[in-house]
Amino acid sequence: MSDTQGQVRRGYVRPLDLKHGCVDLSHGSGGRAMAQLISELFAKHLGNEYLGQGNDGAVLPAPTFGEKLVMSTDCHVVTPLFFAGGDIGCLAVHGTVNDVAVMGATPLYLAAGFILEEGFPLADLVRIVASMARAASEAGVPVVTGDTKVVERGKGDGIFITTTGVGVLPAGRVIGGARARPGDAVLVSGSLGDHGVAIMSQRENLRFDAPIASDTAALHGLIAVMLATGADIRVLRDPTRGGLATTLNEIAGQSGVGIMLREKDIPVKPAVAAACEFLGLDPLYVANEGKLICICAASDAERLVAVMRSYPLGCDAARIGEVIADTHHFVQLTTAFGGKRIVDWLAGDQLPRIC
Amino acid sequence: MSDTQGQVRRGYVRPLDLKHGCVDLSHGSGGRAMAQLISELFAKHLGNEYLGQGNDGAVLPAPTFGEKLVMSTDCHVVTPLFFAGGDIGCLAVHGTVNDVAVMGATPLYLAAGFILEEGFPLADLVRIVASMARAASEAGVPVVTGDTKVVERGKGDGIFITTTGVGVLPAGRVIGGARARPGDAVLVSGSLGDHGVAIMSQRENLRFDAPIASDTAALHGLIAVMLATGADIRVLRDPTRGGLATTLNEIAGQSGVGIMLREKDIPVKPAVAAACEFLGLDPLYVANEGKLICICAASDAERLVAVMRSYPLGCDAARIGEVIADTHHFVQLTTAFGGKRIVDWLAGDQLPRIC
Numbered sequence: 001m002s003d004t005q006g007q008v009r010r011g012y013v014r015p016l017d018l019k020h021g022c023v024d025l026s027h028g029s030g031g032r033a034m035a036q037l038i039s040e041l042f043a044k045h046l047g048n049e050y051l052g053q054g055n056d057g058a059v060l061p062a063p064t065f066g067e068k069l070v071m072s073t074d075c076h077v078v079t080p081l082f083f084a085g086g087d088i089g090c091l092a093v094h095g096t097v098n099d100v101a102v103m104g105a106t107p108l109y110l111a112a113g114f115i116l117e118e119g120f121p122l123a124d125l126v127r128i129v130a131s132m133a134r135a136a137s138e139a140g141v142p143v144v145t146g147d148t149k150v151v152e153r154g155k156g157d158g159i160f161i162t163t164t165g166v167g168v169l170p171a172g173r174v175i176g177g178a179r180a181r182p183g184d185a186v187l188v189s190g191s192l193g194d195h196g197v198a199i200m201s202q203r204e205n206l207r208f209d210a211p212i213a214s215d216t217a218a219l220h221g222l223i224a225v226m227l228a229t230g231a232d233i234r235v236l237r238d239p240t241r242g243g244l245a246t247t248l249n250e251i252a253g254q255s256g257v258g259i260m261l262r263e264k265d266i267p268v269k270p271a272v273a274a275a276c277e278f279l280g281l282d283p284l285y286v287a288n289e290g291k292l293i294c295i296c297a298a299s300d301a302e303r304l305v306a307v308m309r310s311y312p313l314g315c316d317a318a319r320i321g322e323v324i325a326d327t328h329h330f331v332q333l334t335t336a337f338g339g340k341r342i343v344d345w346l347a348g349d350q351l352p353r354i355c
Numbered sequence: 356m357s358d359t360q361g362q363v364r365r366g367y368v369r370p371l372d373l374k375h376g377c378v379d380l381s382h383g384s385g386g387r388a389m390a391q392l393i394s395e396l397f398a399k400h401l402g403n404e405y406l407g408q409g410n411d412g413a414v415l416p417a418p419t420f421g422e423k424l425v426m427s428t429d430c431h432v433v434t435p436l437f438f439a440g441g442d443i444g445c446l447a448v449h450g451t452v453n454d455v456a457v458m459g460a461t462p463l464y465l466a467a468g469f470i471l472e473e474g475f476p477l478a479d480l481v482r483i484v485a486s487m488a489r490a491a492s493e494a495g496v497p498v499v500t501g502d503t504k505v506v507e508r509g510k511g512d513g514i515f516i517t518t519t520g521v522g523v524l525p526a527g528r529v530i531g532g533a534r535a536r537p538g539d540a541v542l543v544s545g546s547l548g549d550h551g552v553a554i555m556s557q558r559e560n561l562r563f564d565a566p567i568a569s570d571t572a573a574l575h576g577l578i579a580v581m582l583a584t585g586a587d588i589r590v591l592r593d594p595t596r597g598g599l600a601t602t603l604n605e606i607a608g609q610s611g612v613g614i615m616l617r618e619k620d621i622p623v624k625p626a627v628a629a630a631c632e633f634l635g636l637d638p639l640y641v642a643n644e645g646k647l648i649c650i651c652a653a654s655d656a657e658r659l660v661a662v663m664r665s666y667p668l669g670c671d672a673a674r675i676g677e678v679i680a681d682t683h684h685f686v687q688l689t690t691a692f693g694g695k696r697i698v699d700w701l702a703g704d705q706l707p708r709i710c
Contacts, residue, residue, distance in 0.1 A: 028708075030596025030642075031701030035605075054609055055531045056454040056592060057427030059524060063417055072412030073466035073519055075504040099411040111428035113517040115470070147517075149430040151708060157510040162468040162502075164428055164519035169414060176410050237411060241385025250390075254409055287385075346386030353383075353506060 016040045021122040028116065028150030041126060042146060045133040050109070050144035058144040060109055063168035072099035073164040079353045081128065081158055084198045085213030086289075088161055089131035094218045094289060095240065095355060096165040097139050101220035102236040102292060104175035104227065105167035110136060112146045112163050117156035128159060139218040141165070173227075177254035179234035184323040185301035186259060187294040189222060189308055190215070190316040191267040192244055196286035196354050197275045204279065210271040217290030222313045229307050231300035237293050240355055242346045245284040247293055248331045249345045258326020261333045261343065265320045284333075285346050287354045295323060371395045376477040383471065383505030396481060397501060400488040405464070405499035413499040415464055418523035427454035428519040434708045436483065436513055439553045440568030441644075443516055444486035449573045449644060450595065450710060451520040452494050456575035457591040457647060459530035459582060460522035465491060467501040467518050472511035483514060494573040496520070528582075532609035534589035539678040540656035541614060542649040544577060544663055545570070545671040546622040547599055551641030551706050552630045559634065565626035572645030577668045584662055586655035592648050595710055597701045598640040602648055603686045604700045613681025616688045616698065620675045639688075640701050642709045650678060 016036060026033035043051060050058040063069065076092040086094075093110065100107040112132070116125070136143050143163075194215040201212060223236060235255075239247040244266070248259050268276075268283045276283045290313060296304055301319050308314030331343040371391060381388035398406060405413040418424065431447040441449075448465065455462040467487070471480070491498050549570040556567060578591060590610075594602040599621070603614050623631075623638045631638045645668060651659055656674050663669030686698040 025707045028596075029701060029706070030601055034596075035700070053531065054533075054605075055458060057425045057458045057460070057520070057522070059458060059460075059531075060424040060426060062422050062424045062523070067417050069415040069417045069464075069521070070412045071415060071464055071466055071500050071519075071521060073468045073500055073517070074502045075468040075470050075517065077470060077504045077506050103410060103412045103414060105412070105414075109424075109426055111426055111519045113428045113430040113468075113519075115430050115432060115515055115517075145426050145428055147429045149432045149515075149708070151432050151512060151515075154509065155512040157506060160470055160504075160506075160515070162428070162430065162470075162517035162519075164426075164466045164468075164517075165412070166424070166426060166521060167412070168417070176408065176414075178409075241383075241389075246385055250409075345390070346384060351384070352380045353504070 016122060018122050018126050023116045023118060023120040023122065023125065023150055025118055025150050028148055034148065037148065042129060045129045046143045048142040050142060060144060067171055068169040070100050070103045070105035070167040070169050072096055073162065074099060076161045076355060077353050078199065078355050079157065080202055083202050083214055084211060086216040087128055087131050088159060089128035090135035091216050091289060091355060092161040092163045093132055093135035093139060094216050096163040097141055097218045097220055098238045100165040100167035101223045102238055103169060104173045104236065105169040107141045107165050107167040107220055109144045109166045110141055110163055112143050112161060114148045115156055115160040116148065116150045117158050118150055118153045120158050139220065175233055175236055177235055177237065177251045180251055180255035180257050180295045180323045182257055182323050182325040183298055184234060184295050185298045185319055186321040186323065187296065187301060187305055187317060187319050189292045189314045191269045191272065192288055192291065193268055193272045193276060193283035193286035195289040196351050197272050199354055200279055200351060201275055208271055208275055212271050212275060215288055215290035217313055219290065219292050219313060222308065222311050225307060225311050226304060229304060231304045232297035233294060235295035239291060239293055240287050240289060243285040243287055245331065245343045246346045252329040252331055256329060258324045258329060259321060259331045260324050261321035263333050263335045265318055267316045267318050284343060287351060289355065371477060373477050373481050378471045378473060378475040378477065378480065378505055380473055380505050383503055389503065392503065397484060400484045401498045403497040405497060415499060422526055423524040425455050425458045425460035425522040425524050427451055428517060429454060431516045431710060432708050433710050434512065435557055438557050438569055439566060441571040442483055442486050443514060444483035445490035446571050446644060446710060447516040447518045448487055448490035448494060449571050451518040452496055452573045452575055453593045455520040455522035456578045457593055458524060459528045459591065460524040462496045462520050462522040462575055464499045464521045465496055465518055467498050467516060469503045470511055470515040471503065471505045472513050473505055473508045475513050494575065530588060530591055532590055532592065532606045535606055535610035535612050535650045535678045537612055537678050537680040538653055539589060539650050540653045540674055541676040541678065542651065542656060542660055542672060542674050543622065544647045544669040546624045546627065547643055547646065548623055548627045548631060548638035548641035550644040551709050552627045554709055555634055555706060556630055563626055563630055567626050567630060570643055570645035572668055574645065574647050574668060577663065577666050580662060580666050581649065581659060584658060586659050587652035588649060590650035594646060594648055595642050595644060598642055600639040600686065600698045601701045607684040607686055611684060613679045613684060614676060614686045615679050616676035618688050618690045620673055622671045622673050639698060642706060644710065
């Protein structure tokens with residue numbers, strides 16, 4: 001036991017300076033400073049009965065017999081950390097809640113791992129954790145366990161957050177990228193490209209007349225409403241990195257089908273379209289954080305679109321194309337001018353660190 | 356669709372150069388380069404039926420009715436990435452398997468999130484992922500889902516790995532930091548400080564006559580053997596960051612008890628003790644990655660120690676102290692010379708980025 005340890009032993013421990021203080025290496029050391037960061041910051045905002053157990057892992061009620069578990073994980077490295085419409089904190093909740101929900105599962109629990117850079121302002125950490133707590137509470141999915149590590153200045157970038165979600169899937173429900181078949185309809189829940197363009201305009205310091213905000217949102221409520229219709233939903237997926245184009249290419253490959261889109265039916269906000277033009281981006285490749293793609297039996301499509309439109313997060317839902325037989329597994333687009341083009345995978349790195 | 360995208364469209368895609376290649380930003384973009392990294396590297400080593408589903412989340416068999424879930428997450432930022440006895444890959448598996456196992460649960464599934472720095476050698480990534488795969492396979496706990504992000508050069512430090520584990524706890528089993536009571540015995544499964552000293556000697560470029568290797572290992576097998584004895588096990592915990600001292604202080608606080616240790620009974624390898632002397636470290640505060648603390652009913656202590664010793668990972672198990680009544684919740688040590696000292700929380704940052 002060193003002298004330094006002796007000096008603070010059992011003595012008065014100053015509360016964290018959450019206004020002007022910074023993260024230092026001791027906050028990741030496993031000792032008293034870390035315990036203080038957890039109790040005065042993380043537990044204060046995220047606290048719940050599970051997180052409060054204070055053990056190496058959280059003990060949680062298990063789902064009922066006969067159901068399946070769904071597990072998903074996502075690292076969040078978005079820059080800037082704060083952007084129009086959200087921040088890395090709520091994004092880390094929404095992203096993982098959505099990844100669990102698009103499997104048709106009800107998200108139950110989140111785990112959160114924080115990698116902090118030495119010198120990161122505690123005030124920013126408070127904003128991020130509070131935003132995370134708000135998003136988790138609104139979604140009804142508690143953060144039940146967590147971990148914090150600190151790396152030296154210059155060895156990280158402020159904060160990275162990895163969230164992992166666990167959910168429960170009712171017996172017999174099978175939704176997945178391999179289930180699309182020719183004749184199915186392709187739906188989207190709303191306009192495309194909002195998140196990526198919000199991030200990019202902020203990075204490039206662009207101002208537009210109509211401000212563009214990220215669409216970051218938890219989609220499990222919308223998905224529950226869609227599933228409750230009893231419609232034959234084959235695939236659900238949230239088109240994040242790589243956007244609609246990349247996600248549909250993945251699905252086409254998994255299902256062994258082609259997809260034919262109608263450009264005129266794909267919802268893109270005029271401001272987003274204009275910004276994309278300016279930034280040299282194609283909205284079909286730009287990330288979304290609060291939108292979903294749904295592939296369903298054609299006979300259920302109109303009914304599903306109507307239900308989605310009755311729900312705020314789906315108010316701009318649209319039927320944008322069809323699944324076709326195609327041994328090349330191409331995604332194609334009928335352009336507004338009546339031509340056709342292939343919508344390929346994103347090849348390069350259109351937008352680094354978008355989520 | 357840009358020209359660059361057009362050029363590689365449907366054409367021949369060169370395999371990754373796993374010997375001389377490096378991670379670049381496109382490997383985190385969600386497009387074709389990322390799909391290639393996943394199929395040629397991650398899936399090749401870690402592949403299993405769940406990871407192979409290729410959706411946003413993995414669908415998994417749920418545990419049986421009446422059991423509880425345990426969930427735990429850990430970020431791994433250890434430096435150096437490769438050290439005597441292990442590397443960040445196997446460490447990321449062992450660390451999370453152990454956090455689930457010390458709750459008394461059987462670890463079932465792992466999720467893995469990778470944050471890679473642009474320029475990180477693919478050859479190192481292969482070594483790490485292969486080591487992870489070996490550790491997961493040996494532990495019988497598959498990596499069922501994952502995510503990869505890439506940050507720009509200078510915004511990370513090679514590789515960070517966050518693993519999250521899910522396990523199942525039999526109905527009625529309650530093990531946790533709040534269950535120690537006066538009279539209980541304190542056991543450790545083996546010698547202390549090996550991991551931290553292995554890391555620190557490598558960082559400081561020290562060579563000792565007897566090489567010191569990390570003890571990184573998965574403890575769920577040992578724990579299963581201990582639980583099978585039917586002994587009244589109140590607390591299990593793996594003393595990682597902050598070492599034995601910090602972990603016991605946590606437990607003392609959670610249970611509202613004191614703990615009295617006997618220095619002479621605490622196993623520390625002579626080489627580790629010598630290295631600690633040289634490096635100015637106290638082995639009681641140094642991290643372990645393959646050791647556990649067990650607090651159990653005194654009447655079961657000798658039987659448990661005997662069982663632990665019959666198992667390779669517990670061959671140096673020892674009874675090192677007792678739980679006592681103490682309203683201050685002190686951890687104390689009877690020294691080899693017969694004196695007493697308080698073993699306090701780790702206050703500063705003894706060893707940054709040890710795991």
